[in-house]
Amino acid sequence: MSANRSVRLAHNIIDRPKLDLPAAGQFAINEIFCSLQGEGAQAGRAMVFLRFSQCNLRCSVSNSGFDCDTDFSGKRVMTQSQIFSELSAMKLQTDWLLLTGGEPALQVTPDFLGALKNAGWKIAIETNGTIRLPEGFDWITLSPKSAEHTIRQRHADEVKYVLSEGMSLPRPSIAAKHYFVSPAFQPDGTLRREDLEWCINLVKQAPDKWRLSIQLHKLIGIR
Numbered sequence: 001m002s003a004n005r006s007v008r009l010a011h012n013i014i015d016r017p018k019l020d021l022p023a024a025g026q027f028a029i030n031e032i033f034c035s036l037q038g039e040g041a042q043a044g045r046a047m048v049f050l051r052f053s054q055c056n057l058r059c060s061v062s063n064s065g066f067d068c069d070t071d072f073s074g075k076r077v078m079t080q081s082q083i084f085s086e087l088s089a090m091k092l093q094t095d096w097l098l099l100t101g102g103e104p105a106l107q108v109t110p111d112f113l114g115a116l117k118n119a120g121w122k123i124a125i126e127t128n129g130t131i132r133l134p135e136g137f138d139w140i141t142l143s144p145k146s147a148e149h150t151i152r153q154r155h156a157d158e159v160k161y162v163l164s165e166g167m168s169l170p171r172p173s174i175a176a177k178h179y180f181v182s183p184a185f186q187p188d189g190t191l192r193r194e195d196l197e198w199c200i201n202l203v204k205q206a207p208d209k210w211r212l213s214i215q216l217h218k219l220i221g222i223r
């Protein structure tokens with residue numbers, strides 16, 4: 001095992017006007033589907049995934065240690081009522097709704113969050129932390145992909161770092177109940193043994209704080 005791929009998390013956040021975001025009152029949605037959460041402390045829980053289009057980062061091996069494997073460019077521009085109409089059919093399967101992306105915090109407003117909660121959803125979010133979230137989420141997963149000083153969300157339920165061989169154990173200043181190290185998968189969906197073993201050894205360095213999280217949905221071939 002080598003330590004030859006030292007990566008410093010970058011701070012190149014794309015300004016909001018440069019992103020292809022819809023007008024106020026509309027949302028750019030990539031997909032809506034029901035599946036199982038595949039990682040972190042909620043792994044195995046059935047959730048409806050509301051995936052927002054657009055992200056303010058462009059993660060790559062050189063700036064984050066791995067290449068982004070999420071296609072967040074495709075979008076349907078939807079109104080709030082159109083989103084609620086699609087979600088209502090899925091409410092029979094689970095009360096949990098996960099807002100993900102891309103970066104969902106680019107589009108989630110306090111009003112939208114409040115309306116979802118009034119409709120009876122428990123709301124989880126997966127964010128890169130570069131935008132401060134409104135209050136009221138039931139579960140926050142913060143997965144930093146940029147330099148620590150760019151993180152605006154200062155608390156979460158869980159913090160998860162995607163790491164590959166050669167990257168060091170982070171020293172997050174974000175308050176959270178759970179801290180996870182997650183080995184980066186390859187663009188073809190495989191997990192390199194070297195990245196897995198590197199992350200296992202990182203966890204062993206501070207076992208009281210860190211746990212390993214594997215993206216189970218990739219391992220078992222569900223989305």
Ligand code: SF4
Pocket residue numbers: 055056057058059067068069070072101102103128145
């Ligand atoms: S923050 Fe997530 S969605 Fe955005 S570019 Fe990075 S890996 Fe992709």
